[in-house]
Amino acid sequence: MRxxxxxxxxxxxxxxxxxxxxxxxGLFMGRGGGTAAxxxxxxxxxxxxxxxxxxDEYEKGYTFLMTLPFDRKTYVREKYVFAVLVGTxxxxxxxxxxxxSLTAQGKGLSADESVVSVFGCLAMAVLIVDVTLPLQLxxxxxxxxxxxxxxxxxxxxxxxxxxxxxxxxxxxxxIIEIISGLGQWGIVGCIIGAVALFTxxxxxISVRVMEKKEF
Amino acid sequence: xxTVSNVTKHYKDFCLDISMEVKEGxxxxxxxxxxxxxxxxxxxxxxxxxxxxxxxRILGRDLREFGSxxxxxxxxSLVESGFSGELMVRDVTAVLRNFYRDFQEDRFLEQxxxxxxxxxxxxxxxxxxxxxKLKVLAAVSHKARLxxxxxxxxxxxxxxRGELLDxxxxxxxxxxxxxxxxxxxxSSDLEGLCDDIxxxxxxxxxxxxxxxxxxxxxxxxxxxxxxxKKLDKRYILRYKKEPFGYECLTARKQFYADNYRGxxxxxxxxxxxxxxxxxxxxx
Numbered sequence: 030m031r032x033x034x035x036x037x038x039x040x041x042x043x044x045x046x047x048x049x050x051x052x053x054x055g056l057f058m059g060r061g062g063g064t065a066a067x068x069x070x071x072x073x074x075x076x077x078x079x080x081x082x083x084x085d086e087y088e089k090g091y092t093f094l095m096t097l098p099f100d101r102k103t104y105v106r107e108k109y110v111f112a113v114l115v116g117t118x119x120x121x122x123x124x125x126x127x128x129x130s131l132t133a134q135g136k137g138l139s140a141d142e143s144v145v146s147v148f149g150c151l152a153m154a155v156l157i158v159d160v161t162l163p164l165q166l167x168x169x170x171x172x173x174x175x176x177x178x179x180x181x182x183x184x185x186x187x188x189x190x191x192x193x194x195x196x197x198x199x200x201x202x203x204i205i206e207i208i209s210g211l212g213q214w215g216i217v218g219c220i221i222g223a224v225a226l227f228t229x230x231x232x233x234i235s236v237r238v239m240e241k242k243e244f
Numbered sequence: 245x246x247t248v249s250n251v252t253k254h255y256k257d258f259c260l261d262i263s264m265e266v267k268e269g270x271x272x273x274x275x276x277x278x279x280x281x282x283x284x285x286x287x288x289x290x291x292x293x294x295x296x297x298x299x300x301r302i303l304g305r306d307l308r309e310f311g312s313x314x315x316x317x318x319x320x321s322l323v324e325s326g327f328s329g330e331l332m333v334r335d336v337t338a339v340l341r342n343f344y345r346d347f348q349e350d351r352f353l354e355q356x357x358x359x360x361x362x363x364x365x366x367x368x369x370x371x372x373x374x375x376x377k378l379k380v381l382a383a384v385s386h387k388a389r390l391x392x393x394x395x396x397x398x399x400x401x402x403x404x405r406g407e408l409l410d411x412x413x414x415x416x417x418x419x420x421x422x423x424x425x426x427x428x429x430x431s432s433d434l435e436g437l438c439d440d441i442x443x444x445x446x447x448x449x450x451x452x453x454x455x456x457x458x459x460x461x462x463x464x465x466x467x468x469x470x471x472x473k474k475l476d477k478r479y480i481l482r483y484k485k486e487p488f489g490y491e492c493l494t495a496r497k498q499f500y501a502d503n504y505r506g507x508x509x510x511x512x513x514x515x516x517x518x519x520x521x522x523x524x525x526x527x
Contacts, residue, residue: 032340036331039335084328087329090325095291100311244293
């Protein structure tokens with residue numbers, strides 16, 4: 030897996046101009062001390078890591094890549110690991126920017142706000158990987174984007190219909206009451222559990238897609 | 245080193261049905277016109293496509309059990325695919341270092357310099373020849389026991405082709421147990437390199453012969469219509485009607501030279517044999 034990580038890391042480093050712009054944007058957004066920079070930098074970094082799939086695929090790159098000493102399961106695993114690594118680096122950098130900015134302004138984040146921001150942001154980053162990666166591997170980078178749009182629209186429609194159907198049967202106050210009852214760490218635990226389950230399902234689908242693929 | 249037994253793969257308009265072998269210490273060539281099934285054969289051997297039937301064994305293992313550590317022992321160069329064009333040679337070096345236990349970094353870099361491959365330019369900006377050289381140098385960089393090279397000399401000029409073939413010869417001389425499976429549309433490259441040749445057409449092997457036999461014993465007879473009628477046709481593999489009479493491919497040219505005084509016989513070479521085997525008719 031090390032070889033694959035080195036390859037992807039070096040591919041990302043080729044986008045130096047974008048990386049500088051990305052960092053400047055992050056610093057600009059983080060100067061006020063808000064958590065927007067945290068979310069922005071982590072999510073963009075994760076999306077950037079997923080772009081390595083396009084490079085692998087470009088000009089029949091997969092055909093050669095798949096002759097190198099790793100199996101297809103390792104390839105899939107590396108994509109998830111790499112996204113988490115890049116997302117974590119970006120997250121830590123943005124945390125540092127945020128901390129410096131808040132310290133300079135003599136402000137501080139409340140414990141509640143920090144926990145919710147941190148886990149909300151990380152969960153969203155992992156979910157983006159979980160949804161995008163199987164679609165990119167199955168349909169390719171270009172068609173994968175269309176598939177992602179279709180899936181997002183389908184989820185929104187199904188969610189909307191579900192909410193409509195539930196209205197009248199379950200009150201929103203009741204749901205909020207149940208969630209509030211879980212407490213801050215209970216919510217975090219639920220998020221972690223749901224994301225972990227989603228990731229496992231996504232990984233399983235990605236492995237199946239890759240193992241069925243011919244190049 | 246490689247055994248392909250009755251491997252079939254059906255496509256909508258093409259069917260691969262092939263058996264072949266690459267022996268230890270040998271360089272085996274695969275020739276055929278475009279679309280004959282050369283690339284499909286390579287892909288099947290490399291596990292890039294799943295055959296519908298048959299068995300492939302590489303380095304003594306069933307292909308289905310040929311894992312990532314086994315792949316350390318093979319070096320691959322493919323005509324239509326390689327490292328991402330966004331990478332530079334120094335990136336490729338780092339990648340190979342992290343993939344292969346036996347990567348010979350100093351040697352690889354030295355060979356790149358010898359071939360004047362730029363270190364700090366993206367591969368996408370390389371000429372076709374430079375890309376081809378880099379692919380082969382990467383394939384021989386990690387002491388592989390087996391090289392699988394699909395059209396490695398494609399796009400190279402005569403000088404560079406010669407240099408590249410010398411690298412392959414040196415690779416073989418370093419260890420007598422090494423083997424190469426190679427395809428090329430430049431038949432002279434294969435004639436000077438391969439121990440045996442497989443000729444494939446429409447997904448099937450139509451000829452397998454040792455290169456020295458092919459060059460020494462095969463020949464094309466050129467005879468008039470009347471002489472053709474009288475010709476002993478036991479050793480004629482294919483014939484083709486021409487304006488002057490007939491061209492006949494034989495694997496026993498000496499027989500005809502001895503028994504038909506004055507007969508015009510052209511020395512066999514891969515191009516002639518391929519043209520006759522594919523374009524000629526069976527008796």
